[in-house]
Amino acid sequence: MKPTAGRSQTGMFTASEVEVQTGVPATTLRQWERRYGFPHPVRNASGYRLYSPGDVAAIQYMQSQLQSGVPAGRAAELTVQATRPSSSPAEVPVAAPPPAQPEGRGVARWSALLTDALLASDTDRAGAVLAGVHAHLPVEDVMTGVISPTMVEIGARWERGEITIAHEHQATAYLRSRLSALMDVAGVQGGCGPLVVAACAPEEQHELGLMMLTLALRRRGVRVAYLGANVPLGDLAVYARQREARAVLLALNGTWALDATRAHLRDLDGLGMPLFYGGALLNAEPILAQELGGQYAGPDAPSAAQQIAAALLGSPAIPPHPSGGSA
Incomplete structure (x- = not known):
């Protein structure tokens, strides 16, 4: 299995957080980016690099090659090959860009968008909302400012009889899967x-x-x-x-x-x-x-x-x- 198989490409971890997870210093990450063309961090609204779970997997793969005695240049080649999409360019799906940061009410607006998507059983839209918010906010702000209020709102709507327990279970299952993926990558x-x-x-x-x-x-x-x-x-x-x-x-x-x-x-x-x-x-x-x-x-x-x-x-x-x- 490729190191990035099944991994989200949404930028969500800072360089210092990736260093904690992988042991690779932030300066080395920047060197690899310049010299070998990976990883592929995005920049958040404040200009800081954000690495995706796929980036973390590639960094760990590179580390495993180096620890096995493979020279750095060859290890980088193997990493790039292992993380290259198997589909031809025409077959690679182009993801829709994440939505721009909502105007008005700041983080509360993100939570409202996520709640609406989940209660509509539209997991694609929910994923796009989370991709957009990860591009603007650190992971812990996403948890406390977006995911937690969404959970509270969905629970409140169930208590008021506005939605069924099926709606609540589906939303919880989706958020659980997203958090589980983050937990796996975080360490x-x-x-x-x-x-x-x-x-x-x-x-x-x-x-x-x-x-x-x-x-x-x-x-x-x-x-x-x-x-x-x-x-x-x-x-x-x-x-x-x-x-x-x-x-x-x-x-x-x-x-x-x-x-x-x-x-x-x-x-x-x-x-x-x-x-x-x-x-x-x-x-x-x-x-x-x-x-x-x-x-x-x-x-x-x-x-x-x-x-x-x-x-x-x-x-x-x-x-x-x-x-x-x-x-």
């Missing part, structure tokens, strides 16, 4: 940073917020073993100890998860590592974290990731550049 578990085990509490099925926090942590150099929805606390504790994790992150979004968590909280006795709590329920009642024997992570994915990373790395973690990172 694997085999790095050298501290390991956090992230899971939804028992009876908790809503996992998109935890996925966003996982993504934010990985972008800060923290390894995350993501376990997903509805994880029994006893199994979570066993897994965390076996993996020699440095911390556990547990998400609760409603009272349906609180009762089940309290009922099995003793399974976390003697965990021997920090226990962080997050999710909508904790945002509404942060004091619950202390009651449950842990600490409140924070109100959103970037701030929670910042707090957890700082605690585990032993010094204040440096957040991504607000305008997109190094150029």
